[in-house]
Amino acid sequence: MPDSIHAGHAKRRLPEAGLPGVADARVLPDDSFEAAWSSVFLADELKDRLLQTVASNIRLRATVPFEALPLHGVVLLTGRPGVGKTTLARGLADKIARVVGGLGHWAFIEVDPHALASSSLGRSQRSVEALFGQLLEEQAGQGPLVVLLDEVETLLTDRAALSMEANPIDVHRAVDAALVGLDRLARRHPDVVVLATSNFADAIDPALASRADMVVQIPVPDRHGRRAILEHTIAAIVAAFPGAAPLLGGAVLDHAAQISEGIDGRRLRKAVAAACANDSCDPERVTADDLYASLQRTREQL
Structure with a gap:
């Protein structure tokens, strides 16, 4: 591993393993993630467009006011199970860290949305607020950050499809909290990229899709x-x-x-x-x- 990456480990204070909602935390670049990028066989133009769009948007967000160009740094990858969305997202995170320089050492946080859910009233909302308002905010304050929201429909369920009788109000509030957290990160930290994946695009709240700078459906391989x-x-x-x-x-x-x-x-x-x-x-x-x-x-x- 390059010396600069070892230095990154010393300078970035990553979340401890086992924290609620954190499935993985590491400093980028990462050799295993580089291999992930190579193992997903998509058309080269699609992979190039993904990387180029993210890299360009980071530069735009750093200089153009949010009110004029409301870029949230969110990329939404959808498609059938097994097409490589999560693997592609991890590889893209590594590529971003290698291509976009001059911002410091990149960190990667993979969120486990299932760990944020709770049957106790109010707890899901508080867990989501703590994730975005404390953990991710602290990481973004240290330097550039890639966040992976895998199976994002678990965290940002379409509120219009929820029954108020079958689903507690806490679920609705948790979705609201996640959207507020994404908005806050977008406005305060132009060097935060959020990669979201979903097997069920129709189950995602439209408010997330509207915040995505890029929505890509990953096809079954030709x-x-x-x-x-x-x-x-x-x-x-x-x-x-x-x-x-x-x-x-x-x-x-x-x-x-x-x-x-x-x-x-x-x-x-x-x-x-x-x-x-x-x-x-x-x-x-x-x-x-x-x-x-x-x-x-x-x-x-x-």
């Missing part, structure tokens, strides 16, 4: 993407089990990509693992037919 994912996964297996090398043949990969239409990236990788569970239970002896059969079974389960 044939080229599926081929790249399969090759990446199989190559990792071959590194440990060289006998699986025939699966890296061009014709095998082409056919596997062709018959796997509609399968998301996570299931593609699991299908490769399932192919290794052949009659011999030996990855060294996995065959192309094992792979094809596994992909077919996966498609039938969609």
